């Protein structure tokens with residue numbers, strides 16, 4: 001069976017991996033970055049920001065945990081952004097690796113601004 005899946009978000013890459021494991025010849029088409037909204041703009045970036053915020057909140061309450069902080073606590077926004085990008089990047093690369101391995105390097109099509117259907 002030959003299947004074309006449009007969109008490399010969680011819905012698309014899960015479907016592609018599932019179909020490939022079931023023996024289908026899969027083409028996955030993604031116009032932007034693998035991982036879709038979740039990995040690139042939604043779940044993961046927001047949780048990375050939340051983790052930094054939670055850390056700040058914990059540090060503010062450090063004394064109640066018996067931890068004294070000498071000196072000012074500063075928020076380093078570029079470092080928060082860099083951490084978010086690092087977390088996102090490693091997850092996207094992980095999904096890309098999994099896809100390439102599962103799809104056996106076949107059917108890896110990346111198009112910007114348009115979708116084309118390769119001959120299957």
Ligand SMILES: Cc1cc2nc3c(=O)[nH]c(=O)nc-3n(C[C@H](O)[C@H](O)[C@H](O)COP(=O)(O)OP(=O)(O)OC[C@H]3O[C@@H](n4cnc5c(N)ncnc54)[C@H](O)[C@@H]3O)c2cc1C
Pocket residue numbers: 006007008009010011012029030031032033034035036037038039041042043044046114115
């Ligand atoms: C701020 C935010 C936070 C979120 N937090 C969570 C959370 O904590 N937990 C949770 O479970 N969910 C969360 N979500 C929801 C989650 O992101 C979505 O449920 C999930 O991404 C849906 O996956 P999907 O594959 O259906 O769509 P998407 O992730 O949107 O993927 C669709 C993909 O299709 C591609 N595409 C679209 N049109 C074309 C085309 N014509 N040709 C080629 N490619 C195309 C897009 O580029 C995209 O990569 C959050 C969403 C947002 C916005």
